[in-house]
Amino acid sequence: MGKRIKHTIAFTEKQKQVLETMKNGSHSPLHMIQRSTILLSLGEGRTPSEIAREMDTERNTAAKWRNRWIAAKPELDRIEQENPRQSRYWLNPNITDEATFHKEVQQVCELYDAAPRLYESGTHVHSSDEMTGIQALSHKHEALPMLPGKVERREFEYERHGTSGIIASRHVVTGQVEAPLIQPTRTELDFVQHISQVVMLHPDDRHIFVTDKLNTHQSESLVRFVIAQGKLDLDEETLGVKGKSGILKSMATRKAFLENPAHPVRFVYTPKHCSWLNQIECWFSILVRRLLNKRSSFSSKEAPEARIAQFILYYNTHLAKPFKWTFDGNLLKV
Known part of the structure; x- marks a missing residue:
């Protein structure tokens, strides 16, 4: 004993x-x-x-x-x-302006609620973001299969073959994952390319993108795309110069322009550290659980990229549906 x-x-x-x-x-x-x-x-x-x-x-x-x-x-x-x-760090954002924070949360939730009605009138609501650091790892040895009374045993040693990433949007109403850009980079031009491809799926309709406040989501390239897509008549003085004047002066001025509800392509931004408000993050979680989990093994950087593309095709064909979004923006109810 x-x-x-x-x-x-x-x-x-x-x-x-x-x-x-x-x-x-x-x-x-x-x-x-x-x-x-x-x-x-x-x-x-x-x-x-x-x-x-x-x-x-x-x-x-x-x-x-x-x-x-x-x-x-x-x-x-x-x-x-x-x-x-x-x-508290990972649970709560650092709220410096509570009124603005609640307004931004409420705006996103109200947009999700209105998305089906907007869709009927020709306005598409998309949830967009990047997922980076997708590692291509291969187990050094094959797993030992399950036996009666024994779990499957996997080799814990692995080899690295590089990393990739994905820029994707999810249609809030249909649940479809749209125009995924599966590659290692996520520059401002990459993001504009992705947004352009999503818009081109319905080029004559209006589009609203929910995304976070990453600098590439408030870039000069994105402003110029919105101007070109909307055929907005702006002179050079109004447009200005990045870092100096006009719409392009700062991220704050570019953000204000990109949020303009009069534009046929506009953006709604989630508060800082509130990725849980962005529905594409829910789908990234599905991707990790179903495909990029610890049982997966990829022998090259291209292997997970190809598998992700295949999974998206399968998901859009058989699994895509709208999320049932129940949070209405009220952070505390008594």
Whole structure:
């Protein structure tokens, strides 16, 4: 019995709940399921040798995660006990102008709500953004298949073959992923090329793009595209010079121009650090879960690019539908 006590590790109620959630989660990565299972078994008093036999793994693996938990436990306890407000960074934007923030959130939500009616009158609402850093990784060895009572086992070592990315828009009403630009770069010209291709799908209609405030989404090239597409009659003095005068002077002046509701192509911007308001981010999550997950293996940079293109074709043919957007812009209801 003394030997078992030596190997037993302790959890707070919250830590145990998190581990059980990871162990039983239907979308939990395999390595997280294995690690949480090992830790929970250690917490029940099993030895690394017993766990190794039950899970068909190495004793050193169980011992390693026991030692890591023991080393991390003081810091985990401290984080759990401190004020939750100290851990806000990734959860909340830094709101300096609350009235403007709420107005921008409300504007996006109202646009999603109005999108079906706008569509009937010839105005298309799109959600646009980039996904960068798509890694082409290949496992060094083939995975061992599932057997009765055993999970699939994958090689953890991999080789890198470069990275790519995607610029895409999602039609808010139809759910179609439109004119994807699958390549490593995402310059302002790349973004304009993508927007142009989306507009050309319905060149005689009006278009509204929901996107974030990245500098390439408020660029001189984008302003010039909107002017050309809308056949807007602007003299050089009004247009101005980037960094000096007129519409092109700064990102703020370019943004104000691109937001103009009178233009046949215009942009609606989400607040800073509010990517969750952009529906294309929901689709990027679908792409990662279904295609770019830890089970995928790509032998070249071009391989994930081709697979993404195939997935988009399949998605548009069989799966595309509008998201049921329920958030109405009210951040807190009592």
